[in-house]
Amino acid sequence: MDHQKHTKVERFLKLGYSRSDILRVLDSLRHDAQTNDILEELIKTCHTRSYSNKSASAVSTASPKLVPRGCSVPQPGQSTSPALSRPSSSTDREPVADFRPVVIDGSNVAMSHGDKKVFSCQGLQLAVKWFWDKGLRDITVFVPLWRKEQPRPEAPITGERTRGQ
Structure with missing residues (x-):
């Protein structure tokens, strides 16, 4: 891995993304992709995954x-605050x-x-x-x-x- 790619990986590891997610996004973008482009792609793929993993969208x-940062799905036994995660209601949008x-x-x-x-x-x-x-x-x-x-x-x-x- 070249120095520039290693630096980008380290930067996004600090933001909580997994090494595999970062490398996947870097491989899908141009070699000279800017930080904002990489971050945008990481956010898009994480957003898509989190919604596709739910039975009700x-x-x-x-x-x-x-929710926890990064693309990984919460582990079994890991929960969010009950005050902030309420069940869906009929007024959902x-x-x-x-x-x-x-x-x-x-x-x-x-x-x-x-x-x-x-x-x-x-x-x-x-x-x-x-x-x-x-x-x-x-x-x-x-x-x-x-x-x-x-x-x-x-x-x-x-x-x-x-x-x-």
Whole structure:
């Protein structure tokens, strides 16, 4: 693997994508594909997989369902928050097709909401809810992997209940 491809793989591994998904997307795109093109393709293929794996493709309008990052499907025994994953109702609607997928830089949003002093998980939830309330359903939040570790004194985390969702 050349240095440029290795660098791209490492960048997207940090975003939570599996090595096999990244290599598959890189092989399907041009050698000189830009980061945004690669990210767009990763988001598209993950979105397609997550909807094709569901028996019912309806999305609840009551509240967004936060899912793990990357293309992999949650493992058995791994669950999402019961408060955020409600059963489908008759008022469900399909994702709005006129909008492009929303990608949120979770680290910037959380630190801004925490006044640059704390990583505020509630800020992430508010950002997702804002887009959800506008009718957008394809929302991806990227958060650095090291945020799943124990918080450091210089970078505390608030609202950790939301962090694992």
